[in-house]
Amino acid sequence: MLWGRGLSGFLFAMVAAAAASAAPPEPEHGNRERGKTVFEACNGCHQVGAGARHGIGPHLDALFGRRAGSLDGFRYSSAMRRRGKDGLVWDAATLDRYLQKPRRMVPGTRMSFRGLSDKRAREDLIAYLKAATASAPASNPSAPSPPRPEIGGAAMAIEGDAAYGEYLAGECVTCHQRSGRTDGIPSIVGWPREAFIRALFEYKSNVRRHQVMSMMTANLGNEEIAALAAFFSGLDPQ
Amino acid sequence: MTALTRRCFGMLAGAGVASLAAPSFLRAQGAPHVVIVGGGAGGATAARYIAKDAGEAINVTLIEANPQYTTCFFSNLYLGGFRSFASITHGYDTLAANYGITVVNARATAIDRQARAVRLADGSRVAYDRLIVAPGIDLIYDSVPGYSEDATGIMPHAWKAGPQTQLLKSRLDALEDGQQIVIVPPPNPYRCPPAPYERASVFAHVLKAKGHTGSRIIILDPKPKFSKQALFSEGWEKYYPGMIEWYGPDVHGGIKGVDPAAGTVETDFDTFHGALVNVIPAQRAGRIARDAGLADDSGYCPIDPASMRSMMDENIFVLGDAAIAGDMPKSAFAANSQAKVAAMNVRGDLIESKVFPARYANTCWSLIETDDSVKVGAQYAPTAEKIASTSSFISQTHEASEVRKTNYEESLGWYAGITADIFGA
Incomplete structure (x- = not known):
């Protein structure tokens, strides 16, 4: 853990040094405060800061200088792992390209985000990420998790029946492919159980707004949601 | 598998084998046989x-006349030039190879309910313990006077892809600027x-893209209102x-x-001429049903709403367009949803697997431009x-273009998802 952090920090320093030596220092375009607001579209899936863990997406601590698809304990798409092996490393330039249109830069990524076409918004977001992730707050694992509103608590407490979940999943896999492939509809395969339960409750309560999902979750009770979470969290993306 | 279920399907299998006229279709000797x-x-x-x-x-045999299936859903996108014909055409190889389904490429001509067997066009018979009937629709050509199967070469219906x-x-x-299209939609259901x-929308899209602003599309509807009309x-x-x-x-x-x-459509009000006339006649369940x-x-x-079981025969389930599915529309999404309920009940019948309460869903996306x-x-x-x-x-009028674009991308995702769910991936 410590070693990993040290290496990430080292890589970050290297990348920063390389950038500094190869070109005149990049002026800081982005505005961190505005970037924090932009990040609200991301934080349903990605955690940063003290105690950040993998959720639906990988945590972003020590992001800059990190090889793509390289963190332990997160089930990346094979496309993302391949890009990492081929040398993709996250920095301001690669993030800018990726965030503009993720599926164009990494076809097959399971990140369900269409992209940020607004250049300034990307600069703001990257400035925020640089500040929020480079301080490597994961170095303090004993720090409490960031407070998250209580949601889906009753379903969280139920041990989901995966067999029931598999039957109920018939409703989901008409659109969300069981293989984990995405072709315009997000993958829901292999999400952490808590993240899955949380997402369904957020659709059910219209915290997340989507016509189809709010309809599909309207008739799901705690048992059903727990069952679906048990089933989908147990699947591995192909 | 528990001893109980093994014993149970063993008993049923005895009955199945006794009535089986074509044992060559058998995969696992003695297992009950479902024919679709x-x-x-x-x-x-x-x-x-x-099968999954x-x-x-359970041995599963799927009888389908066509070696490849072109989906009616998304066929309007092919008409509009948004999709290739190949991209809406699917084969049955994955179902056979990955799921062990016996795919019989033949036309089923009759069901002998007494003997529990399906007769094929070549006269052979396939016995079943449970039968699922999903023949889709037949067109009632003469519901539009003057229209006939022979006329479909001149006035295509294109309601079977x-x-x-x-x-x-x-x-x-092939239409030229100024030429008119007439569409005659069907009555409900x-x-x-x-x-x-x-379809009218994608026709207009094609004409507009070619600069055929002088062309018109006339829809002569037997219905006073239609689906998503305001949109x-x-x-x-x-x-x-x-x-x-x-x-x-x-x-x-x-x-x-x-x-x-x-090339004309006559109404009480007037006679309309179309260089292209698209007649979509009234429909009913496929003939075999x-x-x-x-x-x-x-x-x-008619079916039992809780299981999709035929009200006429407890050994038969009817799915999709051929069934009276209450408030559900006749759509691929609906048929796919009903199929999962029927599949669960068939397994419950034959191997006593758990049967959960039926749930059904449907969503239909339509492309306007x-x-x-x-x-x-x-x-x-x-x-x-x-x-x-x-x-x-339902979508709302005056929605932001971003919402509509997301809908379109979602519909592409749905197509990829449902075809993987139907034909295997």
Whole structure:
């Protein structure tokens, strides 16, 4: 853990040094405060800061200088792992390209985000990420998790029946492919159980707004949601 | 597998083998046999789910006349030039190779309910313990006087995807500026309620893209209103002003008939000429279901809302467009949803696997113009009388273009998802 952090920090320093030596220092375009607001579209899936863990997406601590698809304990798409092996490393330039249109830069990524076409918004977001992730707050694992509103608590407490979940999943896999492939509809395969339960409750309560999902979750009770979470969290993306 | 279920399906298998006339189809000796007639959205899904969930405990045979299946859903996108024909055509190889389903490429001609066997065009018989009937629709050609099967080469219906769809596209693409299209939609109930109007939209898209601003699309509807009407009307005005004219029966007074040779549609109000006339006649359950006595006077097949089991025969389930599914529309999404309920009940019958309460859903996306797609959807639950809608939504007029674009991308995702769910991936 410590070693990993040290290496990430080292890589970050290297990348920063390389950038500094190869070109005149990049002026800081982005505005961190505005970037924090932009990040609200991301934080349903990605955690940063003290105690950040993998959720639906990988945590972003020590992001800059990190090889793509390289963190332990997160089930990346094979496309993302391949890009990492081929040398993709996250920095301001690669993030800018990726965030503009993720599926164009990494076809097959399971990140369900269409992209940020607004250049300034990307600069703001990257400035925020640089500040929020480079301080490597994961170095303090004993720090409490960031407070998250209580949601889906009753379903969280139920041990989901995966067999029931598999039957109920018939409703989901008409659109969300069981293989984990995405072709315009997000993958829901292999999400952490808590993240899955949380997402369904957020659709059910219209915290997340989507016509189809709010309809599909309207008739799901705690048992059903727990069952679906048990089933989908147990699947591995192909 | 528990000892109980093993003993149980062993007992049933005895009955199955006794009545089996074509044991060459058998995969696992002694396992009960499910036969599915029709390899569309309902039938193929049912085959895959039974085979996937029961493994070798049930033998599954899928009988389908066509070696490849072109989906009616998304065929309007092919007409509009948004998709290739190949991209909406699917084979059965994965179902056979990965799920052990016996795919019989033959036409099923009759069901012998007494003997529990399906007769094929070559005279051979396939015995079943449970039968799933998913033949889709038959067109009632003479519901439009003057129209006939022979006339479909001149006035294509393209309501069953395949050569008819290709013919309609070639006719559309050959139109010259100023030439008129006439569409005669079907009366209710019919396959895919918004589709005639999505079709008008993609026709207009093609004409507009070619600069054929002098062309008109006339819709002579036997119905006083139609699916997603406010959304289509708004879209037509926005994208194709003056190009699409829709007339309900209060204006045209009734469709009196068509003259294929003259290219005309006669109504009480006037006679309309089209360089292309797209006649979509009235519909009913596929013939094999009606001949087997599974349909009622409506021409469609009544089912038990909780299981999709035929009200006429407890060994038979009817799915998709052929069934009377209460509030559910006749759509691929609905058929796929019903298939999972039927598959679960078939397994419950034959190997006593657990049967959960039925749940049904449907969503239909319709493309109005590039990157502008609208949707309607509902969830359903069985009541004593019918499959009843429990919650629903529909796109709103005046929505942001970003919302509509997201809808379109979602529809592409749905197509990839449902075809993987139907044909295997």
